[in-house]
Amino acid sequence: MIGRPGPWIAALLLCAVPQTAAADLTSPEPLTAAYNLILDARFDEAERQIAQACPPAPRPACDVLRAVAGYWRLLQDPDATQGDEALLARIDASIASTEGWVEREPRRAEAWFYLGGAYGTRVLFRGQRSQYLAAARDGKRIHNALQQTLKLDPALGDAYFGLGLYHYYAAVAPRVARILSALLLLPGGDRAGGLKEMEQARSQGVLLRGEADFQLHLIYLWYERQPATALRLIEGLKKRYPHNPVLYQKLAEVQGNYLRDHAAALRTYRELYDAALATRVAESSVAQFNARLGIAHEMDALCQSTGAVDQLRAAIELRPSAPYSALARAEYQLGVALDRSGRRPDAIAAYKRALASVPRDDRLRIGEQARAAIRRAPTQTCR
Numbered sequence: 001m002i003g004r005p006g007p008w009i010a011a012l013l014l015c016a017v018p019q020t021a022a023a024d025l026t027s028p029e030p031l032t033a034a035y036n037l038i039l040d041a042r043f044d045e046a047e048r049q050i051a052q053a054c055p056p057a058p059r060p061a062c063d064v065l066r067a068v069a070g071y072w073r074l075l076q077d078p079d080a081t082q083g084d085e086a087l088l089a090r091i092d093a094s095i096a097s098t099e100g101w102v103e104r105e106p107r108r109a110e111a112w113f114y115l116g117g118a119y120g121t122r123v124l125f126r127g128q129r130s131q132y133l134a135a136a137r138d139g140k141r142i143h144n145a146l147q148q149t150l151k152l153d154p155a156l157g158d159a160y161f162g163l164g165l166y167h168y169y170a171a172v173a174p175r176v177a178r179i180l181s182a183l184l185l186l187p188g189g190d191r192a193g194g195l196k197e198m199e200q201a202r203s204q205g206v207l208l209r210g211e212a213d214f215q216l217h218l219i220y221l222w223y224e225r226q227p228a229t230a231l232r233l234i235e236g237l238k239k240r241y242p243h244n245p246v247l248y249q250k251l252a253e254v255q256g257n258y259l260r261d262h263a264a265a266l267r268t269y270r271e272l273y274d275a276a277l278a279t280r281v282a283e284s285s286v287a288q289f290n291a292r293l294g295i296a297h298e299m300d301a302l303c304q305s306t307g308a309v310d311q312l313r314a315a316i317e318l319r320p321s322a323p324y325s326a327l328a329r330a331e332y333q334l335g336v337a338l339d340r341s342g343r344r345p346d347a348i349a350a351y352k353r354a355l356a357s358v359p360r361d362d363r364l365r366i367g368e369q370a371r372a373a374i375r376r377a378p379t380q381t382c383r
Contacts (some may be wrong), residue, residue: 024156025110027056031065032207036071039210039237041244041282043075060101063094064114067070067121074125076283078128079324091125094118109153116145116162132320139166157201161212164197167220195219213237221369227258243280245287248272253293262301269294286323289315293333305341312337328357328366335370339377348374 024032028052037046038164046069054062070087074080098115105111119142126135143166149159168191198219202212220226231254238247248268256265273291276284296311312334320326335350351370358367 020343026058028207031057031061034065038072039244041239043069043073048218060097061114063097064117067091067094067118071121071124077286077323086123091122107152109149109156112145112149113156113159116142120162160197161201164194164201165215166195210237212317221254221258227254229333241280245272245281249290256298262298264296266295269298289326293330296333296337300337300340305337308337325359325364325366328354331357332366332370335373344377
């Protein structure tokens with residue numbers, strides 16, 4: 001399952017690519033079509049659409065969309081790092097492209113707008129990889145670019161979305177993040193004002209409304225403590241972009257982890273599994289594996305331990321090479337399910353297999369969790 005990204009210090013800096021009304025951008029319709037394909041995880045189609053969009057749309061705008069597509073591709077298996085170098089090169093190229101545009105046309109608000117979007121994508125990537133200091137520097141660049149956008153063209157109102165994200169996270173971040181902001185001379189935050197800016201931009205946006213919904217669902221889930229609002233947003237995204245397995249997983253996490261509706265989460269994971277089996281979602285083999293682990297997790301929460309164990313053993317038999325740390329994750333989760341059903345010796349054996357399977361970098365800290373579980377069994381059991 002896709003968990004909450006890096007610590008809150010990254011959240012302070014995560015600014016999505018901003019939005020704008022169609023009238024304020026050059027040839028936005030093909031760009032909008034491309035962005036919708038990206039959110040639907042139809043990446044090859046998105047690339048063809050981007051190639052057709054520029055011209056007439058400005059080429060730097062398409063460079064930014066290519067970077068955004070790379071980031072959403074990364075989210076299909078967010079802990080795998082083998083594609084990081086190529087993705088960062090693509091993001092850096094989009095920054096160079098938009099910086100060149102700003103240098104050529106410093107009085108053009110649209111150029112500054114896309115510059116903020118290019119830096120925003122790099123902040124998202126660096127936050128995913130816990131590169132917080134570098135992300136902080138980019139966060140300041142985003143803020144400055146979007147401020148300049150609105151100074152040149154106040155009617156480009158959806159640029160407020162990126163600013164709203166910045167202002168909101170700067171306000172809700174804990175004290176240590178605010179100290180970092182002060183040291184780097186970052187602008188301050190405004191929780192209520194930032195949320196208002198984001199909602200205003202979302203209601204008026206055309207180009208990136210889906211991105212706005214995705215970011216807002218996280219805010220309502222993590223910080224505003226309004227899981228019902230988050231549920232509404234992520235349900236809408238899943239309906240609009242049914243080919244993207246990330247949205248199924250996010251919906252199931254809201255249902256199971258926050259609303260404690262494990263039966264609903266189980267249905268969502270089963271829907272994802274069926275879609276993956278029929279190759280109706282992107283990265284279908286990865287999605288199928290994640291769906292099995294999700295099904296097992298929710299069955300275990302419902303004390304359907306036999307079913308959970310069966311799902312996990314079926315996943316393990318495939319000996320998957322992806323997603324990241326797949327085998328170790330499945331073996332550890334199998335150990336938990338066995339422990340909860342009172343089968344301690346079998347559980348310990350599963351934990352040991354998990355330890356033997358962890359990748360060298362062990363970004364998910366499966367080894368640490370497995371060693372702790374060997375030392376002490378979970379207190380909650382299902383019989």
